[in-house]
Amino acid sequence: MKFLDEYRDGELVKELGRRIAAAATRDWTIMEVCGGQTHTILKTGLEGLLPGNVQLVHGPGCPVCVTPLELIDAAVEIALKPGAVFTSFGDMLRVPGSRLSLFDARARGADVRIVYSPLDAVELARRMPEREVVFFAVGFETTAPANAMAVWQAARTGVSNFSILTAHVLVPPAMEAVLASPECRVQAFLAPGHVCTVDGYEQYEAVAERYGVPVVVTGFEPVDLMEGLLAAVRQLEDGRAEVENRYARAVKREGNQEARRIVAEVFETSSRKWRGIGAIPNSGLKLRPAYARFDALKRFGARTGEVAEPEQCQAGRVLQGLLKPTACAAFGTHCTPDHPLGAPMVSSEGACAAYYLYGGRDE
Amino acid sequence: MCLAVPGRVMEVEGAEPAFLRGKVDFGGVLKEVAFPFTPQVKPGEYVLVHAGFALQVVDEAEARKTLDDLKQLGMLDDEPEGPA
């Protein structure tokens, strides 16, 4: 495939590894924020091509992992209501709630369906006017335009039996939360390319300046990731802390204006709790009052009380790059993809699942 | 979840920009995609698709430039090979 194969060239990836080794004269710790990038790194064994003094830590960029337990419980509660059709991206179904996952709810007779796009959920609602169709609106900036557009189109075309359960999160406040932790070891970031495709990278300039960290916007293929790492190491060695775009084929400084416009029309920023991490100010999106009638929580009067996390699960520390998954006592024993204790073991972007599936370099 | 995949636009239909739709070819697999965020897109161009929406038209000039830069560094001799 064009725009994929040329960025997967094995020789080029190795050569970039050699350049990184030549450039790095000191110990550096770099965080890739996005869980999709974590999976590419582990799946293709990129860590094995890096010199020992360049350490990668994996960040909080897994929307499935950070969706609060109470919202999973609310999703299950809504899905079990008579007449409800609960739709979601496939990743959310196996995430354990405090009692049930959506998958368990389906086994108990709930109508839970996987959709590929939120527009499919709107279409379902149009075809089944006697049912209430709910979409689990999970995701970062990348997914927000699609979900906002689904709500906007439902409003525009008079589809009133559609609503969303909103669990949207934003990357820059999460990066600041990572940096603000007294235990933080991160010296540079690879910024998530597709979040920046939508939102651009202006907002990272303040982060780079305030905390003195290089931020390199990076794509998702092995060549992209190694190039991003090389750029980050060069900045660290030179003592620079700039925002650098190494994914120019997909990212403009201002992002995609049309996409940003629809997000701003439908959503506003709000404080949001991140599973395992806690509340982060201005780190989420909620429906604006003009679209509040599409809020599934209100429509179904679902509960969102605090619930306790399983004690053994260290997901919060894993998501902040403070702990490698393999250092969690439950990893691979009490917690496996078939019997997960926490969301990072379930999601296709979760660091625990990546280590379980592909193995990883020890510290 | 933030994965967006490049594909080649086959057709674009619709009058109102917010409702533009069409087919995109992902290496032989055709999928229905919405184009409200790339309303200028034309058949033959490549788009990055996520959750059924095109998020951006792939900038071919920038893509070529990145590969040319790598070539100049002596990292890429001629045409790239297939997947590793």
Ligand code: SF4
């Ligand atoms: S291995 Fe399992 S229990 Fe440990 S942090 Fe990861 S998800 Fe939680």
